Each structure stands twice: as C-alpha cells, then as structure tokens.
Amino acid sequence: MCYAESGRSKPDAGSSSKNGMTGSAARFVQSIVDSMSCALNRWIEYMLTYHRSIFACLVLLPMSLVYDAVSYVRSSIVFKMKSAPAHHAARVAHVQKQVKDWNADGRRRPMCTARAGWKTISLRIGTYKETMSNINVDLYDVLEVDQKARTVRVEPLATMGQITSLILPTGWTLALTPELDDLTVGGLIAGFGVETSSHKHGLFQHIVKSIELVTADGEVVNCSATENPELFYSIPWSYGTLGFIVSAQLKLVPTKKYAHITYTPCHTQQDYTKIFEAAARNMDNDFVECLVYSQNEAVVMTGVMTDHVVQAKRNAIGNYYKPWFYKHVEQFLTIGPSNEYIPLRDYYHRHSRSIFWELSDIIPFGNEPIFRYLFGWAVPPKVSLLKLTQIEATRKLYELHHVVQDMLVPISSTAECVNIFHDEFDLYPLWLCPMQLPSASHAKYGGFLKPAIVDGKPEEMFVDIGAYGNPANKGFVAAESMKRVEAHVRRLQGFQALYADCYMTEQEFEQMFDHTTYKKLRKQYRCEDAFPTVYGKINRSARK
C-alpha cells in the first residue's frame, strides 16, 4: 500500500534529512522511494491476485516444505525420546497460571487460545483474537501410546499428520483420521472431525475416551463418559467456550498395510444415493465415501483394511507423481467399476496433496503430468501459509464467489440435500461422507447434536455433504444463498460445520444446536464472562 492510500503522512520533506542532504534533494529522493515502493506494492498485489500460482510455487511450496520438515524432525525426536510426558505437567501448569492470573486481574476480557488465526484450518480468521485475552496453549506433542488400553494420549496442538506419521509404525492408527495433515486434536474435538470411517466410529469426538480441561477458574478437570459426563459430551462443538483442552485420550485400532478400495461408478442420482446409503449401513466396510461429479454422476467408494495385496492392483496414490485423487476417481465414470490396494497412509491423506480440489484454483496446472513429475513432491502449500499470505482482494473473492461448507444431514436426505446444493451452488465435486451420530448419551447428558427422528424413528446415520469451490450458479449471492441452505439444513434436522461461514442468527443457531446442557455448564464452570458463546465466536461477523 502506498502513502497516498495508506493515509500515513509523508515525512516532512522540507526538513533536511539526517545525513545533511538539502530539503529539495531529500524531497526528490523521498519521491523516488515512494514511487518505487508504491509500484512494488501494486506489483505484489497484482501477482498475489492474478498469478497466485507463481507465488505459491516459488515461495509457499518451499516454505511449507521447510516447516513440515522441521516439525516432523522435532516431533519424531521428542516422540522417540519420550520426553513429552515429562514436560506435559509443566505445560498444563503454565496454562493454569495464565488463567489464574487472568482471574486475579479481574476477569476483565473473555479468553481464547493464543493460536494465530491464520494457522487454523478454516477459511476465516477470528477477529475476537484481537480483543480477547490470549492464553498460550502451546501443547503440541504425542504423549504416549497405551497398546493395552488401545489409546494414545495427545496434546491439543498435535496434528493429524504428526500423529499418523508417529503411530502408524507402531502398528496402530486412530480409529478416525480426518483428512488434512494440519488439523489439530484440539480443533477437531472442540469443533468437529469426520472421515470415511465415521459410519462405524462416528465423529472425531466419538473416538475421544477422555479429555483433560483447564476451566475458567484455572482448575484441571478430567472428563469422560463416566467422569463429569455432561462436560465430556458438551465439549465437542463448544469451540473453546467451556475451557482449554490440554490433553485427550484417543481410541486406536490395529492398523493394516492397505486399504482395499472398490470403485462403483453411478450414472443416476437414485443409483448413487441408494448404493451409498447401503454401503454406509454395512459395518463390514472400514471406509465409505462418495464423490459427486454432477447431479447424476458419482463414484461410490468402499474399502476394507487388509494386509493382503494383489501386486497388480497395488496403487501407491501418495507417490508425488500420481494424479490428484479426485481426478483419479473421476476416470472410473468412464472406465467402469474397479478396485485397488492403496497403502494405508496414502489412503488417509489421499485428498491432502490437492487439498480436496481446492488446489486447482491456486495452482491450476498442478495436476498436469509434467508438473507432477517435476514438482509433485512439493505440493501442497500449507493451508495456513495460503491463509497467511492471501491479500484482501483474494479474501474478498473467496468470500463472495467461493463456497467452503460441510452440512451434516440424515442420510435419507442425501438426494434432497444434493439437489439443494445443486440449485443454490451448482458446484462439483461434492464430498459425501457418512457418519454415525450416536444419540444414547444425549437424553442423559445432553450435547449440541440433537438426535434426529425420521419417519417417526430415531436416525443415527448422517452424511456430511462437503461443497468446496466456485459456484457455477449465476444467481449465487453468498449471504442469501447460504441463509437458504442453512434453513433447509435446519428443516432436515441437520448441522452446519462450525469452521465454515455461518450466516444464521443466534436464534436460528440455537434451533440447529441443542444449547440446554451447554448453558447449564457455562454457569456451573463460570464461563459466562470467561469465554464468548459458540455463536459469539463462529458467526459471520466474528470472523474476517
């Protein structure tokens, strides 16, 4: 930005500069410097807007590689040296001290974590971070694997990429490994997490065996299905408004070497919705997913973990030169039904290289064979760095002309919801991922996710319909279209993922999510002046 645009006044050109230059010479030099910095700013803005792929390739890819390499080496050393558990208590004590100091200071401003908003896996940055008391919750390690109890204890800033790279070699894996490497345990518990094994294991919150929380009073409270259960079942979706998660125990399952994936291409909506629902209800499937490429064309994918492999059908899709997964799957619409054996870690991170299909907007040539063979090893740029370096013009473009939404609806409403997305967005691919939402605990202990009743019967099988991309619908107007979609989702007894833009009013939000126990706990744990409400953190005006 130039002086003229920045509103900053130019230094007094009449005064002689420190090095003794006369006023006019100083004025001349200053005007040259101004013009050059103005031109440079304009050039950078132009490059970041119209040639972002060049910036992404030349700057963000190397930076991302450096960051990931350093993070990986550090967390590997710490995990191998088993040094983290010894530090955990001190780190928790540091969180407690910050909260107790906040109390002693008169609880003047609500609290939030100090994690920079640009690092989070969500489109927006919470503006509340600038005005609230930031509490450092710098706990980012995998603490220990308990093979007997089949659990792993982790700290909240531990990421999915970090956990899978550390525990897969031990023969175990998380019962649920949400797709993107940089997703943190804290965010997945306090928000939500879903993956293609969710039809069996539920959401990320359902693989959590226990949570260690620092409350608004600075006390440590442990909770689980049997210890402080109301708190345990209300932390998920509470978005950091009941306390600070400082560790969690997550459920493990024995890992196998491959995911044997079967691809079933479908050419009518009736076909893919019927096959998808049957696959989701079949507990013999370890993985169920569907990519919808148009209103009537989709590929249903089912998978089982196996140590057996047919070499001719082995496909290491994670190799850097391989096509982006969603493009690989799309070919089965033409080729016909098929199956293959994918190394498990490759399968877990199948959409990571192309950030689902978002990278096609940032590096349009990224899936070209020549780029993949030469530079495929360097993608993806880190989501956080893309967020950090996006300029206001890009942010505005994404706000007005780009959709990133996940709606969770009863699986019987899949076709209806896909058609609503088609009418409002007309953007493809859509990501369909089934999930069990167990409702037994809700009657006794509450929680945000109200049980659904469909055709007079309880319905626990839901589907996450993910829309990520540029709507082709010429009538798309973000706020208006989204409000209509949100109204449909409420009507269908569904839920909106909180990381996405929420245009609902507070009243509509409280219609969608059950706040009964949450409000009781906010009083019981003195949260009302300690943290904003969930709505206060996620509504459209709380984020930029």
Ligand SMILES: Cc1cc2nc3c(=O)[nH]c(=O)nc-3n(C[C@H](O)[C@H](O)[C@H](O)COP(=O)(O)OP(=O)(O)OC[C@H]3O[C@@H](n4cnc5c(N)ncnc54)[C@H](O)[C@@H]3O)c2cc1C
């Ligand atoms: C090239 C580059 C890429 C970056 N990409 C990211 C990114 O994708 N995500 C991101 O969060 N930050 C990223 N950063 C920022 C980096 O995390 C911080 O600048 C740096 O770690 C200082 O930490 P912090 O206090 O800003 O907070 P944080 O990074 O949030 O963490 C606080 C402390 O914990 C350490 N830490 C955080 N997470 C881990 C981890 N998983 N394993 C080991 N140590 C960890 C940090 O080094 C720091 O000491 C990147 C920085 C660079 C230079």
Ligand SMILES: NC(=O)C1=CN([C@@H]2O[C@H](COP(=O)(O)OP(=O)(O)OC[C@H]3O[C@@H](n4cnc5c(N)ncnc54)[C@H](OP(=O)(O)O)[C@@H]3O)[C@@H](O)[C@H]2O)C=CC1
């Ligand atoms: N496959 C999947 O399931 C995917 C899920 N997501 C979504 O991404 C979101 C963002 O992920 P991520 O960047 O990891 O999370 P974030 O850092 O964005 O955290 C999400 C919320 O949880 C709160 N939170 C985070 N850590 C803690 C903690 N230790 N204690 C208390 N509250 C905490 C944050 O509070 P604060 O604002 O104070 O920091 C924030 O409000 C997830 O919630 C998830 O909904 C996104 C992509 C894929």
Ligand SMILES: CC(C)=CCC[C@@H](C)[C@H]1CC[C@H]2C3=C(CC[C@]12C)[C@@]1(C)CC[C@H](O)C[C@@H]1CC3
């Ligand atoms: C699988 C589930 C439940 C959700 C997947 C969501 C992701 C596709 C998005 C979450 C954060 C999004 C961001 C972007 C793309 C889509 C996500 C990864 C950007 C990289 C798009 C370009 C912008 O300049 C920065 C965005 C950061 C967040």
